[in-house]
Amino acid sequence: MNASQENLWPAPFASKSLDATVVVPGSKSLSNRYLILAALGHRPVRLVGLLRSRDTELMMDALRSLGVRCEIDEQVDTTVTVVPPSDGRFHGGTKVLCGLAGTVMRFVPGLAMFADGPVDFDGDEQAYARPMKPVLDGLEQLGACIEYHGEEGRLPFTITPPQTVSQCVKPSVVSIDSSGSSQFISGLLLIGSRVPGGLELHHTGEKTPSLPHIRMTVADLHGSGVRANADEHARVWTVQPGAVQLPETVTVEPDLSNAAPFLGAALIAGGTVRVPHWPESTTQPGGLLPGYLEHMGAEISFPVIDGVRYCEVTGSSHINGLGDFDLTAAGEIAPSLAAILVFADKPTRMLGIGHLRGHETNRLEALVNEITRVGGDARELPDGLEIAPVPAMNLKPAEMETYADHRMATFAAMLGLKINGILIKNIATTAKTLPDFVNMWTNMLA
Ligand SMILES: O=C(O)C1=C[C@@H](OP(=O)(O)O)[C@@H](O)[C@H](O)C1
Numbered sequence: 001m002n003a004s005q006e007n008l009w010p011a012p013f014a015s016k017s018l019d020a021t022v023v024v025p026g027s028k029s030l031s032n033r034y035l036i037l038a039a040l041g042h043r044p045v046r047l048v049g050l051l052r053s054r055d056t057e058l059m060m061d062a063l064r065s066l067g068v069r070c071e072i073d074e075q076v077d078t079t080v081t082v083v084p085p086s087d088g089r090f091h092g093g094t095k096v097l098c099g100l101a102g103t104v105m106r107f108v109p110g111l112a113m114f115a116d117g118p119v120d121f122d123g124d125e126q127a128y129a130r131p132m133k134p135v136l137d138g139l140e141q142l143g144a145c146i147e148y149h150g151e152e153g154r155l156p157f158t159i160t161p162p163q164t165v166s167q168c169v170k171p172s173v174v175s176i177d178s179s180g181s182s183q184f185i186s187g188l189l190l191i192g193s194r195v196p197g198g199l200e201l202h203h204t205g206e207k208t209p210s211l212p213h214i215r216m217t218v219a220d221l222h223g224s225g226v227r228a229n230a231d232e233h234a235r236v237w238t239v240q241p242g243a244v245q246l247p248e249t250v251t252v253e254p255d256l257s258n259a260a261p262f263l264g265a266a267l268i269a270g271g272t273v274r275v276p277h278w279p280e281s282t283t284q285p286g287g288l289l290p291g292y293l294e295h296m297g298a299e300i301s302f303p304v305i306d307g308v309r310y311c312e313v314t315g316s317s318h319i320n321g322l323g324d325f326d327l328t329a330a331g332e333i334a335p336s337l338a339a340i341l342v343f344a345d346k347p348t349r350m351l352g353i354g355h356l357r358g359h360e361t362n363r364l365e366a367l368v369n370e371i372t373r374v375g376g377d378a379r380e381l382p383d384g385l386e387i388a389p390v391p392a393m394n395l396k397p398a399e400m401e402t403y404a405d406h407r408m409a410t411f412a413a414m415l416g417l418k419i420n421g422i423l424i425k426n427i428a429t430t431a432k433t434l435p436d437f438v439n440m441w442t443n444m445l446a
Pocket residue numbers: 028029030102103180181182183186209210213331332355
């Protein structure tokens with residue numbers, strides 16, 4: 001059987017240093033938050049630059065099944081107008097398919113609270129392994145009834161909304177442990193202003209992963225006219241009751257975490273990669289990326305050309321290992337950083353990312369497997385991953401597993417820049433957030 005029959009993609013080797021500009025599509029996290037917030041409003045919202053990928057299609061299909069219209073512009077398919085149900089009530093007696101999308105499985109259940117009947121939730125079989133319980137416990141505390149059809153606390157399940165909406169004037173107090181994912185907090189905050197009396201959400205766990213993503217939720221609520229407050233030290237978030245309404249038109253920033261494989265390629269292959277429309281300030285954790293790459297030895301600049309702001313990354317032939325490196329804030333970019341660090345001069349211990357075991361796959365285990373497969377040196381830590389340097393001559397090509405995980409696929413492509421002959425299984429899994437990955441990657445190297 002040849003490579004294409006086995007669904008193997010030959011990762012291109014970088015035979016010369018790079019000089020490329022890569023346009024990265026809209027942010028998954030912002031796209032799916034805006035879709036939810038638009039659905040909770042009372043007037044149509046036009047989203048410009050929306051990510052069109054598996055995760056956002058799943059979100060739009062979920063909203064459609066709840067009675068929300070998501071109209072794709074005929075000329076520009078990244079412009080989508082969201083029309084909420086006229087009476088603000090979502091349709092029940094329906095089924096939501098979550099695929100493997102954390103933002104769908106953790107954000108859409110909150111909408112089911114305001115449906116006129118039960119809503120079934122299901123997803124990919126691999127999604128059954130992803131933790132769900134804290135967000136569903138939160139909805140239960142708000143009066144919903146959850147029926148699990150498989151393992152308790154996992155997909156698939158049915159949510160029956162409360163029969164009568166309480167007339168409470170005080171905020172509903174909800175306590176959950178969100179150390180397994182920031183999305184449990186975000187999922188509850190997004191609907192907080194629709195809870196009569198508002199929401200007071202307590203996180204009882206010791207650790208808060210991906211705090212920037214929670215701040216993004218709070219900022220997007222503010223942008224929808226909702227009063228929300230965070231006491232991150234006390235781990236308490238409050239949302240005042242009131243209307244949710246995004247502006248008439250909202251433009252989505254590029255996905256800065258999805259910029260990581262491309263900008264990281266400049267360190268691995270040498271040369272320069274630039275990404276246009278890099279925001280001056282952002283709530284995306286990917287905003288931390290340029291600083292991380294600089295730490296690893298890259299030169300970073302933000303030139304403005306013809307009014308467009310770029311992030312420009314230039315790598316030399318040397319990559320600094322980072323020693324102990326706390327990545328609690330931005331675990332989502334760990335696979336891309338790991339690929340770069342395989343070629344570093346010193347060991348790195350990426351810490352604060354134990355919750356990656358509950359991502360699309362157990363990413364800590366997957367990264368150790370795949371780094372070891374090419375002859376690298378990596379081990380799992382209780383709360384992270386250690387990567388140690390090995391001489392370049394010990395690194396060898398292999399057939400890389402991707403575990404239905406878009407970031408494991410882009411991770412393998414990054415290794416392929418410097419390890420000639422890498423073959424990647426199911427590169428199409430990048431469609432979760434980057435359907436055009438193969439073209440983008442090939443063009444970057446052209
Ligand atoms: O809210 C979001 O949009 C996200 C939050 C993070 O989840 P975790 O806190 O589970 O890591 C991140 O990893 C994920 O890709 C997107």
